[in-house]
Amino acid sequence: MSNNLQEADVQAADIDEYSQVHLNVFGTPLRVLDHGAGCHVWDVDGKEYLDFLAGIAVNSIGYAHPAWVKAVTEQAGKIAHTSNYFATEPQIHLAEKLITHAGAPQGSKVYFCNSGAEANEAAIKLAKLHGRTLRGALPSIGGKPARILALTNGFHGRTLGALSATWKPAIRKPFEPLVPEIEFVEAGSVDAMRAAFAQTGQGPYGKGPVAAVIMELIQGEAGVLPLDADYVAAVRALCTAHDAFMIIDEVQTGIGRTGSWFAFQREDLTHGIVPDAVSFAKGVAGGFPMGGLIVFGEKNASLFTPGSHGSTFAGNPLGASAGLATLGVIENEDLIANAEERGIQLRTALENCGNELFDTVRGRGLLNAVTLKRACAHAIVDWALAQGLIINAVRPDAIRLAPPLIVSAADIDAAVAILAKVPTDLPLD
Ligand SMILES: Cc1ncc(COP(=O)(O)O)c(C=O)c1O
Numbered sequence: 349m350s351n352n353l354q355e356a357d358v359q360a361a362d363i364d365e366y367s368q369v370h371l372n373v374f375g376t377p378l379r380v381l382d383h384g385a386g387c388h389v390w391d392v393d394g395k396e397y398l399d400f401l402a403g404i405a406v407n408s409i410g411y412a413h414p415a416w417v418k419a420v421t422e423q424a425g426k427i428a429h430t431s432n433y434f435a436t437e438p439q440i441h442l443a444e445k446l447i448t449h450a451g452a453p454q455g456s457k458v459y460f461c462n463s464g465a466e467a468n469e470a471a472i473k474l475a476k477l478h479g480r481t482l483r484g485a486l487p488s489i490g491g492k493p494a495r496i497l498a499l500t501n502g503f504h505g506r507t508l509g510a511l512s513a514t515w516k517p518a519i520r521k522p523f524e525p526l527v528p529e530i531e532f533v534e535a536g537s538v539d540a541m542r543a544a545f546a547q548t549g550q551g552p553y554g555k556g557p558v559a560a561v562i563m564e565l566i567q568g569e570a571g572v573l574p575l576d577a578d579y580v581a582a583v584r585a586l587c588t589a590h591d592a593f594m595i596i597d598e599v600q601t602g603i604g605r606t607g608s609w610f611a612f613q614r615e616d617l618t619h620g621i622v623p624d625a626v627s628f629a630k631g632v633a634g635g636f637p638m639g640g641l642i643v644f645g646e647k648n649a650s651l652f653t654p655g656s657h658g659s660t661f662a663g664n665p666l667g668a669s670a671g672l673a674t675l676g677v678i679e680n681e682d683l684i685a686n687a688e689e690r691g692i693q694l695r696t697a698l699e700n701c702g703n704e705l706f707d708t709v710r711g712r713g714l715l716n717a718v719t720l721k722r723a724c725a726h727a728i729v730d731w732a733l734a735q736g737l738i739i740n741a742v743r744p745d746a747i748r749l750a751p752p753l754i755v756s757a758a759d760i761d762a763a764v765a766i767l768a769k770v771p772t773d774l775p776l777d
Pocket residue numbers: 463464465466468503504505506564568569597598599600601629630
C-alpha cells in the first residue's frame with residue numbers, strides 16, 4: 349500500500365469516527381484539517397488548499413500569524429481566564445480600540461461574549477430594555493409590549509433569541525414558538541418598514557411601539573445581498589423619528605471584512621448612518637471564539653446595569669489578547685485597504701474570467717458571492733476542493749468567497765484561475 353493511500357485511509361477513518369461521536373448538525377465534514385499558514389491550510393493527508401472561506405469570514409489574518417500566536421501564547425502563560433469579578437488589561441484595551449474604530453461617540457460601551465449569536469442575544473435584550481422605556485409599552489397603564497423588527501432573509505444566529513430574528517423558515521419554524529413580538533419586514537421595502545412602524549397604536553388593532561430594528565447591511569447567509577443605501581438611510585430616519593434603536597448586525601461584515609472597519613461606515617451601503625448598537629464576532633479575534641456588542645452613546649449604554657446580562661467567558665483575556673493581536677495586524681499591515689483593493693481585483697477578475705456558468709458577482713471588500721446560471725453550487729464546492737480551493741455554497745445558485753484579509757494579488761489570481769475552469773455541466777444541487 350502506498351504512503352498516500354495509507355494517509356487517505358487516515359482521513360476516511362477520522363471522518364467515520366467524527367460521525368459516530370458528533371450530533372449530525374453540520375453534515376459530513378468535507379476534509380479533516382490539520383494546520384494552516386497564511387491563506388493556506390493542509391488536511392491530514394498533507395493536501396494543501398488555498399482558503400477562500402477563512403472559516404466563514406473568521407480567519408481575517410490567516411492561519412498562525414506570528415503576532416497572533418505570540419500574543420495568545422504569552423497570554424496563556426500569564427492568565428487565561430478570570431471571572432467577571434475582575435478585569436484584565438487586554439479586554440480594556442480591546443474595548444477601547446473597538447469603540448475608536450467604530451467612531452462611536454463619547455460614552456459608548458462594549459459588552460463582550462463568545463459568538464455572533466450571543467452578540468445578538470445581547471442586542472435583543474438591550475432592545476427589550478429600551479422598549480420598556482417607550483410610551484405605549486407600559487403594561488401597568490394598558491400598554492402593549494414593544495416590538496423588534498427584523499428583515500426577511502436576515503440571519504442573526506441559532507440560539508433562541510437570535511433565531512427569533514432569523515428569517516429562514518426551515519431553520520426557525522421547527523423551534524417555534526420563539527421570542528414573541530419579533531416581526532419580519534420585507535428587506536429593501538421602505539413602504540413595508542413604514543407600515544410596520546405605523547401599526548403602533550391604541551385600540552384593539554394597534555400594536556406596541558417599535559423598540560428596535562435589527563438588520564445586516566449585507567445579508568451574508570442569504571447570499572451576500574447588499575441592501576440599498578437609500579433604504580438603509582430611510583430605516584435610520586424611521587428609527588430616529590420613532591425613538592427605536594437601529595441595531596446593525598456586523599457579525600459577518602465587521603472588523604474590516606468589507607473594506608472598512610464596519611460596513612455601516614461605507615457611504616455606498618448606508619450614506620453614513622450612525623447606529624445605536626453594532627454586534628460583531630467572527631473576525632474580531634482572528635479565530636478565537638469571541639463576539640460582542642458596541643452600544644452607541646452614554647444613554648443607550650446605561651440601559652444595561654449589573655445583573656441585566658453576563659456570561660462566564662465574557663471578555664476572557666485569551667480571547668481579548670487574540671482580538672488585540674488581530675486588530676493590531678489589521679492596522680499594521682493596512683488590511684482594510686487590502687480588503688478593498690483585493691475585493692475589487694477579485695470581482696473584476698471573476699467578471700472577466702469567461703466562465704459561462706457565472707451570472708453576477710456581488711459584494712464589498714472581501715465578502716463576495718458569484719451567482720450561477722445553474723443551481724450547482726455544492727458541486728462547484730466539491731470540484732474546487734479537489735483542485736485545492738476552499739469556497740462555500742451560500743445558496744444552491746451562489747458561491748461565497750471570503751478569503752483572509754491578508755490575501756495577496758497572486759492568491760486572487762490563483763483562485764480565479766481555478767474558478768475560471770469550473771465545468772459548466774456539474775450536477776445540480
Ligand atoms: C450576520 C450574522 N449574524 C450572526 C451570526 C451567528 O454567529 P455565530 O455563528 O458566531 O453564532 C452569523 C453567522 O454566520 C452571521 O453571519
